[in-house]
Amino acid sequence: MTYRHLLCSAFLAAGALAHFSCESEAELKLKKYKVVGQRVYVENCANCHQTDGQGLAAIYPPLNKSDYLKNKEKVICLIRHGLNGPIVVNGRSYNRPMPANPQLTDIDVATLTTYLYTQWGGETGITDVKEVSKVLAECGGAAVENE
Amino acid sequence: MKMVFKSAGIALLVAAFWACSSESDKLPIYGERETVNRTVDGKTVVDTVYHRIPDFAFTNQDGQPVTGKTLDGKIYVTDFFFTTCPTICPKMKTQMKRVYDKYKGNPEVMILSHTIDPRHDTPQVLKEFATGLGVTDGQWQFVTGEKEKLFAQGKTYMVVAQDDSAAPGGLLHSGHFVLVDKDKHVRGMYDGTTEQGVNKLMSDMEKLLAEYKK
Numbered sequence: 001m002t003y004r005h006l007l008c009s010a011f012l013a014a015g016a017l018a019h020f021s022c023e024s025e026a027e028l029k030l031k032k033y034k035v036v037g038q039r040v041y042v043e044n045c046a047n048c049h050q051t052d053g054q055g056l057a058a059i060y061p062p063l064n065k066s067d068y069l070k071n072k073e074k075v076i077c078l079i080r081h082g083l084n085g086p087i088v089v090n091g092r093s094y095n096r097p098m099p100a101n102p103q104l105t106d107i108d109v110a111t112l113t114t115y116l117y118t119q120w121g122g123e124t125g126i127t128d129v130k131e132v133s134k135v136l137a138e139c140g141g142a143a144v145e146n147e
Numbered sequence: 148m149k150m151v152f153k154s155a156g157i158a159l160l161v162a163a164f165w166a167c168s169s170e171s172d173k174l175p176i177y178g179e180r181e182t183v184n185r186t187v188d189g190k191t192v193v194d195t196v197y198h199r200i201p202d203f204a205f206t207n208q209d210g211q212p213v214t215g216k217t218l219d220g221k222i223y224v225t226d227f228f229f230t231t232c233p234t235i236c237p238k239m240k241t242q243m244k245r246v247y248d249k250y251k252g253n254p255e256v257m258i259l260s261h262t263i264d265p266r267h268d269t270p271q272v273l274k275e276f277a278t279g280l281g282v283t284d285g286q287w288q289f290v291t292g293e294k295e296k297l298f299a300q301g302k303t304y305m306v307v308a309q310d311d312s313a314a315p316g317g318l319l320h321s322g323h324f325v326l327v328d329k330d331k332h333v334r335g336m337y338d339g340t341t342e343q344g345v346n347k348l349m350s351d352m353e354k355l356l357a358e359y360k361k
Contacts, residue, residue, distance in 0.1 A: 047233075047234065047235070047237045047238055048237040050241065056237065056240065056241055056244070056280075057244070057279055057280050057281050058278070058279040058280075058281070059237075059240070059276065059279040059280060060237065095275075096230075096279075097231070099233045
C-alpha cells in the first residue's frame with residue numbers, strides 16, 4: 001500500500017502505471033459516494049422529490065435535469081438548512097418551504113450531492129467532502145431565502 | 148382507548164373472516180356491527196346494522212361547506228394529512244393523485260382529504276396545495292375544520308390522527324386510505340404510502356363500482 005502510494009507520488013506527473021492505480025482509487029471512491037448518496041437520497045429526499053427525481057406536479061420541484069442544479073453551492077446549503085420563498089425550476093414556479101436536514105453530516109451531504117449531480121445533473125466526477133465542508137462552513141445557519 | 152382499538156381489531160378480524168365465507172367478489176364491511184330484532188308480519192327478523200360514517204360538517208378549499216350530503220351517491224376514498232408534513236404525506240399525495248387521475252370525471256367517485264393541522268392549513272393554503280397538485284374541480288375535496296372534530300372524524304374511519312410532539316411536524320397520523328361506499332360503510336383500508344397498497348385500492352374500487360351496476 002505504502003509502496004504503491006510512493007509510486008503514485010513519485011510518478012504522478014509521468015508514470016503510466018501510477019496514473020492507472022491512482023485513477024482506479026478515485027473510481028472506487030466515486031462509486032462509494034454514489035452508492036451511499038443514493039441511500040441518503042432514498043431515506044431523506046425521495047418522499048417528496050420521488051425516486052426518479054421528477055418531483056410532484058407544482059408542489060415539489062424536480063431534481064432530475066433541473067436547471068436549479070447550476071447553483072451548486074446553494075443546493076449544498078439548502079440540503080442542510082432548508083429553503084424558503086418562491087423558486088422557479090425549469091420555468092415553473094414553486095413556493096413551498098423545504099425543511100432543513102440538520103441530521104445530515106458533511107459526508108452525507110457530499111455523497112448526496114455527488115449522487116444528484118452524476119445521476120441528474122450531467123456531471124461525471126465526485127463532489128468531495130472537503131469541498132462540501134468548505135461550502136457548508138460559509139452557509140450560515142439559516143434557510144436559503146429566495147426572492 | 149386501548150379497548151376501542153381492541154374491539155375495532157376484533158371487528159376487523161370478524162369482518163375479514165366473514166368476507167371470506169361470503170361471495171368472493173364482494174368487499175367486506177368493516178367496523179362494529181350490531182343485530183337488531185324487527186317484527187315483520189308477526190315474525191321476528193334479525194337485521195344487522197353496520198358501522199356508518201356519521202354526518203359531519205367541514206370547510207373545503209373554496210371556503211364552501213362539505214357534509215355527508217356532498218358525498219351522497221358516491222363511493223369515496225378518504226385520508227388524513229397536513230400540507231407541511233415532511234414524512235409520509237408526500238407519498239400519500241403522490242399515490243392519491245394516481246387515484247384522482249384514474250377516476251377524473253367519474254360522477255360516482257370522489258376523494259376527501261382532511262387536514263389535521265387546521266391552524267396552518269386554511270382553505271387558502273389547501274387551495275394552493277390542490278392547485279399545485281393539478282386539482283381544479285370539486286371531485287377531490289380538501290377539508291379543514293376544528294381540530295378536535297377532525298381527530299374525532301379520523302376515529303370514525305378507524306384511522307389514527309392526533310397531536311404528538313415527538314412526531315416530525317408535531318402530528319401523528321396513519322398513512323391509510325379508506326374506501327367508503329354509497330351507504331357510508333367502510334369497505335376497505337389500504338396503505339396509502341405504497342404503490343402496491345394503492346393498486347389494491349383501485350382494483351377494489353372497480354369491484355365496489357360493479358356492485359352498483361347489478
